[in-house]
Structure formats: C-alpha cells, structure tokens
Amino acid sequence: MRMPKPSWGWASLPALLLVRCMAASRVPPYVLPQPWDVAIEALRWIRSGDLGRQVGASLAREAGGFAMAVLVALAIGTAGGLSQRFRAFASPLVSLFMAIPPIAWAPLCLIFFGLGYLAIAVVIFVAAVFPMAVTIQEGVLGIVAGQVRAARTLGASPVQLLRHVYLPASLPFVTAALRIGFSQAWRALVAAEMIGASQGIGWMVAMGGQVGNASQVLLGIVLIGLIAWLAESLVFRRVERRYQAWRTP
Amino acid sequence: MYYMLASDTSARATEPFQFARAAAPTTRRGASFMVDGMGFGYRPGRDIFRNVTLKARPGEFVALLGPSGCGKTTLLNLLSGFLAPHAGTVTIDGRAVRPEMSELGYVFQAPNLFPWLSVRENVRFGLRMAGQLDPDEQRRKALQYLDLVGLSDVADELPNRLSGGMQQRVALARALVLEPSLLLMDEPFAALDAITRSAMNAELLRLWSTLGQTILFITHDVEEAVFLADRVLVLGFPPHGLDSEVTIDLPRPRDLRRTRVLPGFAELCDTLLQRIAGVMQARSTPASFVEQESVQ
Numbered sequence: 001m002r003m004p005k006p007s008w009g010w011a012s013l014p015a016l017l018l019v020r021c022m023a024a025s026r027v028p029p030y031v032l033p034q035p036w037d038v039a040i041e042a043l044r045w046i047r048s049g050d051l052g053r054q055v056g057a058s059l060a061r062e063a064g065g066f067a068m069a070v071l072v073a074l075a076i077g078t079a080g081g082l083s084q085r086f087r088a089f090a091s092p093l094v095s096l097f098m099a100i101p102p103i104a105w106a107p108l109c110l111i112f113f114g115l116g117y118l119a120i121a122v123v124i125f126v127a128a129v130f131p132m133a134v135t136i137q138e139g140v141l142g143i144v145a146g147q148v149r150a151a152r153t154l155g156a157s158p159v160q161l162l163r164h165v166y167l168p169a170s171l172p173f174v175t176a177a178l179r180i181g182f183s184q185a186w187r188a189l190v191a192a193e194m195i196g197a198s199q200g201i202g203w204m205v206a207m208g209g210q211v212g213n214a215s216q217v218l219l220g221i222v223l224i225g226l227i228a229w230l231a232e233s234l235v236f237r238r239v240e241r242r243y244q245a246w247r248t249p
Numbered sequence: 250m251y252y253m254l255a256s257d258t259s260a261r262a263t264e265p266f267q268f269a270r271a272a273a274p275t276t277r278r279g280a281s282f283m284v285d286g287m288g289f290g291y292r293p294g295r296d297i298f299r300n301v302t303l304k305a306r307p308g309e310f311v312a313l314l315g316p317s318g319c320g321k322t323t324l325l326n327l328l329s330g331f332l333a334p335h336a337g338t339v340t341i342d343g344r345a346v347r348p349e350m351s352e353l354g355y356v357f358q359a360p361n362l363f364p365w366l367s368v369r370e371n372v373r374f375g376l377r378m379a380g381q382l383d384p385d386e387q388r389r390k391a392l393q394y395l396d397l398v399g400l401s402d403v404a405d406e407l408p409n410r411l412s413g414g415m416q417q418r419v420a421l422a423r424a425l426v427l428e429p430s431l432l433l434m435d436e437p438f439a440a441l442d443a444i445t446r447s448a449m450n451a452e453l454l455r456l457w458s459t460l461g462q463t464i465l466f467i468t469h470d471v472e473e474a475v476f477l478a479d480r481v482l483v484l485g486f487p488p489h490g491l492d493s494e495v496t497i498d499l500p501r502p503r504d505l506r507r508t509r510v511l512p513g514f515a516e517l518c519d520t521l522l523q524r525i526a527g528v529m530q531a532r533s534t535p536a537s538f539v540e541q542e543s544v545q
Contacts, residue, residue, distance in 0.1 A: 146361035150420075152348045153329065153355035154375035154427065164378070168365045246364040246407050 033215045038222065041215035055223065058189060058200040061117060065124025066185045072125075073132035073177065080133065081140020094130050102127030102184070103191040110196040120192045120200075127188030132181035139173025140166075172243040179236035186228050201227075279308035279463035280342045280352050280430035288336035289327055290488070297323055300337070301490035303482065305463050307430075312474035313467045315484030316525055321467055324484070325435050328465065329355055341431050351379070354429030354462070356437045360416035362408040368419050369395060369404040375427040394426040395419070397456065414445035418452070425460065434466045438473070450476055451505050458502060471525070475499070475517045476508060483524045486532040493524050 017035060024032040033041075045051035076094075080087040106123050113119040143166060151165045193202025201220050208216030284303040290296040297320045305311045315321055326332040328339060330346040330353075339346045341353060348355070362371050373391035376382055382390065395401045398418040408416055417437060424432065438446045450473060457464060468474050474481045478497050485492035499513055508514060 144361065146357055146359050147363060149331070149348070150355070150357060150361040150423075151363075151374070151378075152331075153353060154423065155349050155351060155378045156374075157349070157378070160378050164374070165363070168363070171365075243365075246409060 030212065030214055033218060037215050038218045041213075041219050045216075045219065054199055054201055054204050055227070057197075058193065058202070059227075061120045061193075061200065062124060062182075062185055062189050064117070065121035065189070066128055066182060068121070069125045069128035069132060069181055069185065070178065073129050073136055073181065074174075076129075076133040077136025077177070078140055080137035081143075087137065094134060097126070098130045098134070102188040103195070106192045106195045109192075115196055115198070120189065120197060123192040124185045124189050128181035128185035131184055132177040135173060135177035135180055136170075139170055139177070142173070143169045172240070172247055175236065175239050175243070179232065179240070182231055182236065183228060186224075186231070190224050278430050279306075279461055281305065281307050282431050282463055282465065283340045283343075284328070284337070285340070286337035287327065287334045287339060287490075289323065289332065289334050291323075296488040298327070298334075298490045299488040302337075303491060305431075305465060307463055308461050310457060310464045310466065310477060310479045312478035312481045313465065313484060314471065314474045314481050314521060314525070315467075315469065316486075316529060317469060319484045319486050319528075321435075321469075321484065325433065325467060329353060329433055351427060352430045354424035354427060354432045356417075356420055356424050356432065356434045358436045358439055360408070360413070360420040362416055362419055362423070364408055367405050367407060368400065368411070371408060371419055372423045372426050374423060379427070391422075391426055394422040397425070397459075398422045398452065412445075414441050414449060417441065417449065421453075421456070425456065428460070430462055432462045432464045434464065436468055437466075439468070439470075446473075447505055453477065454503060471518050471521045472509070475514060475521065476503060476505075481521060483521065483528060485528050492528050495520055495524070 020032075021034060024034050029037055042051070045054075076090060080090055102123055105126050106119070109119040109122045113122060147169065148161060148165055151161055156164060189200075190202040190205070193200040194206040197203045201223050205217050205220035205224075208214070208220060282303075282305040284301055287298055287301040288296060289298045313321070313324070323332065327334055328346065330339065330348045330350070341350065344350070344352075346353060362368075363374065366374065369388065369391050372395055373387050376387040376390060377384075392401055392404060395404055398421055400415060400418055400422070403411060403415070408419065411419065417440075421437070438449045441449065454477065466474070466477060475497055481495045481497060483492045483494065484490070495517065497517055499508055499511060499517070
C-alpha cells in the first residue's frame with residue numbers, strides 16, 4: 001500500500017468561507033449575510049420543527065421518483081443491453097429525452113397532475129431514468145461474452161447464469177447508474193420545488209428569495225449541497241469502492 | 250514456474266504429481282469423441298463444413314491444425330455444442346454434445362476468469378453449479394486442482410493480480426476440477442510468450458498423463474501440435490472441412506529439450522508445413538472461382 005498523496009482538498013471549503021466572510025463584510029447583511037446569520041436562521045428553523053418538515057418533504061419526493069426511475073431504468077437498460085432490436089428502437093427516444101432539461105417538463109407535469117407530490121416525483125423520474133438506463137445498457141453490453149460461455153461449459157443453468165454471472169458482473173455499473181441517477185434526480189427536485197411546491201428545500205429557497213430573506217436562501221443552498229454530498233460520499237462512493245479491486249486490470 | 254522447464258524432478262514438481270495419482274485415481278478416463286458426417290453453414294448454399302468425420306479414441310491427444318480463416322471458431326462452437334450442426338452428429342461417448350454436459354471441459358483462448366471471484370472460487374465455480382459436494386469439500390477439491398497446476402499459493406488473490414500464463418493455468422484447473430472426460434482446448438496458449446508457452450505445453454502433457462482425458466487441442470502452431478499430440482488433423486478451407494491427418498509417432502513421455510531435437514520431430518513439422526502449404530494453395534486457385542460463383 002502506498003501512502004496517500006498530501007491533498008489540499010481540505011483547504012478549499014475554509015478558503016471559500018473566508019472569501020465569503022470578507023465579501024459579506026462589505027455589503028449589508030440583508031444582501032449577503034454572514035455565516036453566523038445563516039446559523040442563527042438554521043437554529044430558528046430547527047427549533048420550530050420546520051427544517052425537518054421541509055427536508056422530509058424533499059426526501060420523500062426524491063425517494064418516490066428515484067425508486068420508480070431505478071425500476072424502469074433497470075428494465076430499459078437490461079432490454080437494451082440484451083436485444084439489439086430494442087436498443088435500436090429505444091436509443092433515439094433516450095437521446096431525445098436526454099437532450100431536454102428535465103425541469104422543462106415541470107409546468108406540464110403541474111398542469112397534468114396538479115400541485116403536489118406526484119407532479120414533482122414525475123419530474124424527478126424523467127430526470128433520473130434516462131441517464132441511468134444508458135449507463136445500465138452500456139454495462140450489460142460490456143459483460144464479457146467469454147465469461148458467459150465459460151460459465152455454461154462449467155455447467156451453469158440459465159438461472160445460475162443470471163445469479164452467478166450476470167448479477168455480479170452488473171453490480172458495479174448498476175451502482176454507478178444509481179449514483180448518477182440520484183444526483184440528477186436531486187438537481188431536478190430542487191428546481192421543480194422552486195417552481196411548483198408549497199414545501200421542500202427548493203420551496204424554502206424560492207420563498208426566501210421572494211420575501212428577501214437571504215439567510216433562508218443560503219440555508220437552503222447549504223442543505224441541498226450537504227444532502228447531495230452525504231449521499232455521494234457516504235452511500236454511493238463506499239459501495240463503488242468495493243468493486244474497485246477487481247474492476248481495475 | 251521454472252520447475253516445469255526442468256526435466257529433473259524438483260520437490261515442487263513431484264509433490265503435486267504424487268498428489269494427483271493418490272487422490273484422483275478414478276479420473277483416469279477418457280471419452281470417445283465422434284463427429285459423424287457433420288455439415289454446417291451460416292447461410293443456405295454456403296457451407297462452411299460438409300461431411301466432416303472425425304474420431305478421437307478414449308485418452309487420445311488430437312491436435313487440430315489450421316491456418317487462420319479456416320473456420321476454427323465455428324468448428325469449435327460445433328464441437329462444443331454452442332452451435333448445432335445442420336447435418337450429421339457430434340457425440341461424446343455416444344451422447345449428443347452440449348456445452349453444459351459434465352463430460353466436456355473447455356479451455357478458451359482467453360482465460361475468461363470471473364474477475365469478482367478469488368482464484369480458488371473461480372476453480373470452485375463448476376462444483377458450486379453442480380452442487381453435489383458440500384461447500385467445504387468443494388473448496389478442498391478446488392485447492393487440490395490449483396495445487397496440480399502449481400498455484401495453490403495464490404488461491405486467495407483476485408485474477409487481475411495474476412500474469413496471463415497464471416490466469417490460463419487457473420482456467421485449466423477450473424475446467425479440470427470437474428474431471429471432464431473430454432477436454433476441448435482452443436489455442437489456449439496462443440496469447441502467451443514463447444517461454445511460458447512451452448512451459449505450459451510440458452505442464453499440459455504432465456496433467457494429461459496423470460488424468461488421462463481425451464484432448465482436442467486447436468492450434469495454428471505446427472511445432473506445438475507435433476510436440477503435444479498423438480495425431481494431428483489439418484483443417485482445410487471451407488467447405489472442405491478436414492484436409493488430412495498425420496500420426497505423431499514420437500515416443501512418450503515427451504520432454505521439452507529432448508523431443509524437439511529428435512530427427513523425427515523436424516520431419517513431422519516439415520510434413521505438416523507442406524500439408525498446410527497445400528491447403529493454402531488449394532484455396533488460392535479456386536478462391537476466385539468461388540467468389541465468381543457467389544456473385545451469380
């Protein structure tokens with residue numbers, strides 16, 4: 001094992017805060033509040049129990065839309081990876097939807113499903129499903145045909161092939177797809193909540209902007225970044241690290 | 250690795266050898282392999298093989314030698330049952346061949362190991378699929394066969410930590426652990442460097458003399474075919490199938506240093522090279538004719 005190289009990554013966040021404090025000291029606090037103003041705002045939200053409610057609402061939408069997207073992406077991606085015909089049929093559609101920013105669907109969803117959980121969840125679904133489907137499809141295509149043949153000559157039945165070759169071979173790229181899909185869904189969620197929701201972190205940010213509460217806006221932004229970072233580094237990166245050993249030649 | 254090159258018996262060389270004799274006496278069996286009047290083509294009217302007949306006696310080492318482009322991959326898919334012939338039969342001990350059948354062992358050109366499994370678990374894979382032995386017994390047996398190819402000390406490594414030659418030995422152990430009575434080998438050492446390759450050839454002969462399977466070994470290397478086989482079949486270009494066969498009457502056990510300097514060795518190589526040259530020539534004349542035929 002080699003020593004990890006010294007990294008300056010730890011310094012970037014304090015540096016950002018420092019620059020920010022310096023900038024904030026030159027303008028009135030209602031334009032750019034100091035970090036402690038944001039902290040006081042956070043305390044106020046936590047005390048009233050509102051913070052938990054807003055974060056909970058956002059996470060519930062994320063969970064619903066993302067879960068649906070995972071199921072559909074698995075189906076589309078697997079079918080596309082295994083069947084050349086399906087791939088030829090579906091790829092123009094997938095490219096088309098990938099080219100449209102998911103938030104552009106939000107007004108249509110709001111008209112269609114009305115203000116509420118479903119409209120936002122559908123926007124999240126649209127945002128996450130296509131990038132995930134493409135990643136899964138590429139992964140299935142990349143499963144080495146030779147390994148499948150080898151398993152067959154070693155006596156594996158079709159069910160055993162699925163369980164002992166296709167499944168383990170697909171875990172790394174399925175994890176990568178989940179990571180990509182989650183972050184896409186999260187971006188779309190916040191944007192959609194700013195347009196058409198009565199609660200959630202996105203709503204918090206939009207509301208703060210409308211009433212001129214800059215601390216509330218910044219609090220929302222911090223929460224958005226924090227949750228995305230937690231999901232990325234605590235969940236997805238950890239799972240992915242487990243496959244690093246055998247994926248690198 | 251060096252012990253395989255040496256003709257004297259070092260401690261490491263004798264140990265796995267004796268183990269194999271002691272632990273696997275019942276595996277000394279070979280299947281009879283039979284291809285009878287086989288025909289195949291991907292498109293109607295364009296046969297790749299027509300009326301191919303080929304027999305291997307139990308325990309015989311047969312090499313199939315052919316220039317590239319003669320349809321070796323297709324032939325192998327037919328011999329292993331990945332493809333079904335349009336005419337005739339391919340049988341192991343009288344039963345129609347299927348890739349999954351336990352009598353058939355297959356070593357591919359690439360090791361095709363499962364990268365997410367340790368070396369030992371790769372070797373154990375077939376035993377796990379069969380599920381006849383309990384897990385401890387499976388692990389023990391996998392380790393025995395790894396020992397047989399001299400790799401028990403890397404049992405817990407992942408395949409990507411091993412060299413190409415070592416990976417191919419793992420693949421060999423993985424096929425052998427199921428004690429197949431017919432071993433199909435598709436240019437298994439073609440991707441290896443010359444030194445590793447001749448070591449692997451000697452290794453293979455040692456294993457074969459111990460376990461006694463019937464072996465069908467596909468190669469495009471004349472010297473390799475002569476060194477290994479009892480009989481060499483020369484493949485022709487489609488739709489000829491087999492062109493001719495040459496019996497290799499060199500004495501056994503064969504040895505990397507001594508066998509190659511026997512006067513008969515060079516002679517047999519020369520005979521085979523002439524046959525291959527004949528095959529190539531036969532192709533170059535009617536090739537234009539065949540193409541004209543297909544245009545019509």
